[in-house]
Amino acid sequence: MIVLVTLLSISITVAAYLLSKVVGKRYPSPFTTPVFFSTAIIMTILVTFGLTFEDYTVAKDIMTFLLGPATVALAVPLYKNRMIIKKHSGPALVGIILGTMSTIVGAVLLAKLLTLSNEILASVSVKSVTVPVAVEIASIIGGDPALTAAFVVATGILGTMIGPWLMNLTNINHPLSRGLALGTISHGQGTAQAATEGELQGAVAGVAMGLAAIFTAIVAPLVVPFFI
Secondary structure, eight states: OHHHHHHHHHHHHHHHHHHHHHHHHHSOSGGGSHHHHHHHHHHHHHHHTTOOHHHHHHHHHHHHHTHHHHHHHTHHHHHHTHHHHHHTHHHHHHHHHHHHHHHHHHHHHHHHHTTOOHHHHHHHHTTTSOHHHHHHHHHHHTOOHHHHHHHHHHHHHHHHHHHHHHHHHTTOOOHHHHHHHHHHHHHHHHHHHHHHHOHHHHHHHHHHHHHHHHHHHHHHHHHGGGGO
């Protein structure tokens, strides 16, 4: 029974993603991006068939395991585009630093404006970093790891939904700029979205995601306590 549910869950996930690619290409919109659209489809099907998150967990673990090789595979386009990345490394690094600082300070100021608790403030401050890194930083600065994970996932979804649309609206079309923005602000989900746009975008987003995580791990424990 477990094997059948696992195979069904994986099939649903793959089919939902492929469908979202088709729909997104035909009807481009923030709501038809693969991350949001496929997630909505999967949740709807699971609820309809009465499958719980625990039923989906085994399939989720298998697919999550494949993220490792997929992340390593980003080294191939990174190597192929290394000269372009090296040429723009200075401005790119400045962009990553400013983008990381702005997302930390912006989240903290919004939390203060809404008079949220210090725990929520600390948790939301690292929302743009990939989950494994974010939960560790949250533990250091007084945040709640579970809450941080939720903020990170929400940020990734919103970033992949709104990011490309907003860049199209503001005529930001350079592949390096688009990959840099998505990787810095929306971590792994943004990197996956960037990779669908092109090889260079995906490579740059992968670098941005890694550097943003390192920079956040250094800066957040120093900056966030001043707001608490």
